[in-house]
Amino acid sequence: MAEIEALRGRCTREDNNRCIPENGSAVKIHARNFSFFYGEHCALRNVSLEIKPKQLFTIMGPSGSGKTTFLRALNRLGDLIPNTRHEGSLKIDGTDVYDSRIDIPELRRNVGMVFALPVALPMSIFSNVAHGPQMQGVRHQKELEEIVEKALRDAILWDEVKNRLNDYASRLSGGQLQRLSIARVLALEPDIILLDEPTSGLDPISTLRIEELLWELVERYTIILVTHNPLQAARIDSKTAFFLMGELIETGSAYDIFTRPKDKRTEDYVSGKFG
Amino acid sequence: MTDRRVTLLFASITGLTVIILVVIIGYVMVNGLPGLTLPFLLESPREMGRTGGVFPAIVGTVLLTGIALIIAAPVGILTAVYLTEYTRDTWLPKIVRFGTESLAGIPSIIFGLFGFLFFVIYLDLGWSVLSGALTLSAMILPTIVRTSEEAIRAVPDAYREVSLALGSTRWQTVTSVVLPSAKPGIMTGVMLAIGRAIGETAAVIFTAGSSLRLPRTLLDSTRTLPVHFYILAREGISLENAYSTAAVLILLILAINIAAYTIMDRLAKKES
Numbered sequence: 001m002a003e004i005e006a007l008r009g010r011c012t013r014e015d016n017n018r019c020i021p022e023n024g025s026a027v028k029i030h031a032r033n034f035s036f037f038y039g040e041h042c043a044l045r046n047v048s049l050e051i052k053p054k055q056l057f058t059i060m061g062p063s064g065s066g067k068t069t070f071l072r073a074l075n076r077l078g079d080l081i082p083n084t085r086h087e088g089s090l091k092i093d094g095t096d097v098y099d100s101r102i103d104i105p106e107l108r109r110n111v112g113m114v115f116a117l118p119v120a121l122p123m124s125i126f127s128n129v130a131h132g133p134q135m136q137g138v139r140h141q142k143e144l145e146e147i148v149e150k151a152l153r154d155a156i157l158w159d160e161v162k163n164r165l166n167d168y169a170s171r172l173s174g175g176q177l178q179r180l181s182i183a184r185v186l187a188l189e190p191d192i193i194l195l196d197e198p199t200s201g202l203d204p205i206s207t208l209r210i211e212e213l214l215w216e217l218v219e220r221y222t223i224i225l226v227t228h229n230p231l232q233a234a235r236i237d238s239k240t241a242f243f244l245m246g247e248l249i250e251t252g253s254a255y256d257i258f259t260r261p262k263d264k265r266t267e268d269y270v271s272g273k274f275g
Numbered sequence: 276m277t278d279r280r281v282t283l284l285f286a287s288i289t290g291l292t293v294i295i296l297v298v299i300i301g302y303v304m305v306n307g308l309p310g311l312t313l314p315f316l317l318e319s320p321r322e323m324g325r326t327g328g329v330f331p332a333i334v335g336t337v338l339l340t341g342i343a344l345i346i347a348a349p350v351g352i353l354t355a356v357y358l359t360e361y362t363r364d365t366w367l368p369k370i371v372r373f374g375t376e377s378l379a380g381i382p383s384i385i386f387g388l389f390g391f392l393f394f395v396i397y398l399d400l401g402w403s404v405l406s407g408a409l410t411l412s413a414m415i416l417p418t419i420v421r422t423s424e425e426a427i428r429a430v431p432d433a434y435r436e437v438s439l440a441l442g443s444t445r446w447q448t449v450t451s452v453v454l455p456s457a458k459p460g461i462m463t464g465v466m467l468a469i470g471r472a473i474g475e476t477a478a479v480i481f482t483a484g485s486s487l488r489l490p491r492t493l494l495d496s497t498r499t500l501p502v503h504f505y506i507l508a509r510e511g512i513s514l515e516n517a518y519s520t521a522a523v524l525i526l527l528i529l530a531i532n533i534a535a536y537t538i539m540d541r542l543a544k545k546e547s
């Protein structure tokens with residue numbers, strides 16, 4: 001609980017979320033009464049929330065609270081599971097992601113995703129990062145090299161792998177692999193990055209590196225981080241939403257959520273009474 | 276039982292398998308290798324095969340198996356892709372799987388009979404390389420579909436999700452991530468299919484005939500090594516040459532296997 005105690009005394013990173021200089025009122029992601037069903041099971045119920053551009057937004061909640069379902073709705077990866085449906089609206093830049101005219105691959109390039117388990121595509125480190133742009137039709141080796149280097153630098157992985165770009169990516173450690181996953185997403189220059197419990201399989205040091213990386217990336221991207229760990233939400237210290245059993249219980253700054261939660265269930269969760 | 280005993284038991288069972296294999300191959304080689312000379316490989320048979328070589332039969336075998344593979348491999352692999360990647364949660368793969376499994380269990384002579392009635396007579400292709408190859412391709416298709424399907428299914432879903440989440444289309448995901456990962460399994464299936472096709476006799480006698488001449492066109496009749504071997508032994512023409520033919524067949528299969536695995540190794544190295 002040390003992090004939470006420390007939080008009560010400061011309010012530094014919170015400033016980042018307040019000072020969105022130009023168009024501070026703009027909304028990047030807007031969910032209104034959004035519900036999502038797997039068959040008869042309702043995984044998300046009437047969720048309404050707004051996320052601003054270049055905001056780091058944390059979704060916190062126990063397993064089965066609908067956090068991942070929400071992320072997978074945003075890039076339409078939820079479509080892969082048969083027999084699903086949604087209600088309400090879920091808009092990115094004013095366009096509903098379930099609009100029939102939407103180009104799903106383009107949506108997914110724009111809304112990158114990092115998964116809970118670090119995945120190395122069965123190819124080299126270089127090819128992993130170059131994969132997205134290659135599928136987009138970038139063929140020039142020189143251009144690909146530039147994209148890969150930039151993405152790896154932005155993911156703070158370049159120095160560790162620059163001499164072994166042709167090694168099989170599966171030889172990287174879990175922490176490196178998760179940064180590689182982030183580089184893979186950055187190579188497509190998305191607008192939004194979704195991270196689904198990206199540190200759940202990592203050691204504390206690798207976890208901290210990723211958390212710090214997020215604060216650097218948020219200057220250029222809108223980021224949604226999903227975590228089941230209240231301590232991580234407290235460390236990240238951003239705008240936070242608490243999900244429970246498919247419902248959005250409350251949203252607020254991490255400071256407010258942890259020091260003066262409006263809902264009893266939020267209080268129970270952040271103080272470790274369940275979850 | 277102690278671990279020691281279990282280990283011993285398994286070692287002896289494995290040993291038995293190896294011994295059976297070595298005895299069979301060794302027996303054929305001991306009897307066949309003396310007659311296996313360069314002229315035997317490069318000459319045409321004379322006096323029904325009592326003397327001379329087996330060159331036309333080698334050509335016939337390679338042609339028949341090669342053409343059957345060129346037809347069956349793409350069709351089989353693409354069918355497997357369709358079943359696993361595009362229709363996974365429907366009834367279609369289940370029905371096709373049931374069908375392919377049944378087909379894989381059908382004796383080859385039935386395929387031969389079908390090939391004879393359909394390709395040789397109905398389509399009027401006669402006893403020919405083409406009729407034989409088409410029949411063989413129908414025969415090995417289930418094997419290729421089934422093994423490719425297993426191999427593709429074994430590719431972790433996480434790969435597909437990552438690729439799709441990067442904005443790849445389904446087809447791009449299949450060609451750039453799924454098929455490369457499934458390649459070793461698919462290759463194994465194709466090798467099994469080659470083994471089945473190259474050693475086939477019944478289906479081939481019915482459809483490609485047993486001509487001893489070198490085939491000039493795809494519509495010429497031909498004789499494969501196993502058929503040649505069968506006729507030499509069955510009609511008591513020359514047991515020595517039958518053994519030598521069998522030795523050629525075994526060495527041919529060995530060469531194909533070594534070549535396939537070398538190519539696969541090269542490809543794997545190039546990627547890593």
